[in-house]
Amino acid sequence: MIGAIVGGIVGTAVGQDGYIGSQQAQLDRQTETINHLNARNAELEPLQESYSALQQELASLRVTQQQRDLALAMNVHFRTGSAKIEPHFQSQLDEIAELMKQSPEVNWELSGYADRRGDTERNLSLSEERANRVRDYLESRGVNSVQIVTIAYGEEEPLQVDETGEYDFFDRRVTLRSQQGPVQTAQSK
Known part of the structure; x- marks a missing residue:
């Protein structure tokens, strides 16, 4: 009987270690994905700023063009x-x-x-x-x-x-x- 109890405890512990291990592996993969996305966002941030500046310049050029068109x-x-x-x-x-x-x-x-x-x-x-x-x-x-x-x-x-x-x-x-x-x-x- 003691052997059955010890076997049950050991089996439960080994099962939990496997479950904890798979959760840790999943957590590690998610952390890696988040780190990759953060690095990618950091690369894209200057492009976004440049894009915003170009959008503002384009809007300004459109206004200037409209004013030139109207200077008639x-x-x-x-x-x-x-x-x-x-x-x-x-x-x-x-x-x-x-x-x-x-x-x-x-x-x-x-x-x-x-x-x-x-x-x-x-x-x-x-x-x-x-x-x-x-x-x-x-x-x-x-x-x-x-x-x-x-x-x-x-x-x-x-x-x-x-x-x-x-x-x-x-x-x-x-x-x-x-x-x-x-x-x-x-x-x-």
């Missing part, structure tokens, strides 16, 4: 004595309106002009009406009015010194210019 000027031309926006200019203004809505931090100056035919006071009034029509059109397309300032020059700044029918066409215009920063008004100039 466009002319809308008008018929003699008219402030009506012709259909082919409406489609161009639709595209500008989309750009303006996508970049609300960019402001726009709309400068109205007239040719030298007619009376100076009427030309100033007509150039103001043209600039206001373009502004109203852009606002009807969802552009924030805060982004826009209109200025009327009348016949003051012709594109050519010579006054001819051909050059007059180019003087009957509204010029749209993008500006970074606050919109300049007549009072702040």
Whole structure:
């Protein structure tokens, strides 16, 4: 009987040693895996930092590119004595309106002009009406009015010194210019 008891104790001890040994081996493998993953993470950390820096640089370049794309000027031309926006200019203004809505931090100056035919006071009034029509059109397309300032020059700044029918066409215009920063008004100039 004593032999059976001793055999049972020895068998249990040997079984537990085998179980403890297999658990220790499993624990050692897990520790080795964790150490390997930690070493791999340490190798990847500088790459992650570099990747983050490159992502920030890319975002900055995109903003710069958008600003360059928006640093533009466009002319809308008008018929003699008219402030009506012709259909082919409406489609161009639709595209500008989309750009303006996508970049609300960019402001726009709309400068109205007239040719030298007619009376100076009427030309100033007509150039103001043209600039206001373009502004109203852009606002009807969802552009924030805060982004826009209109200025009327009348016949003051012709594109050519010579006054001819051909050059007059180019003087009957509204010029749209993008500006970074606050919109300049007549009072702040």
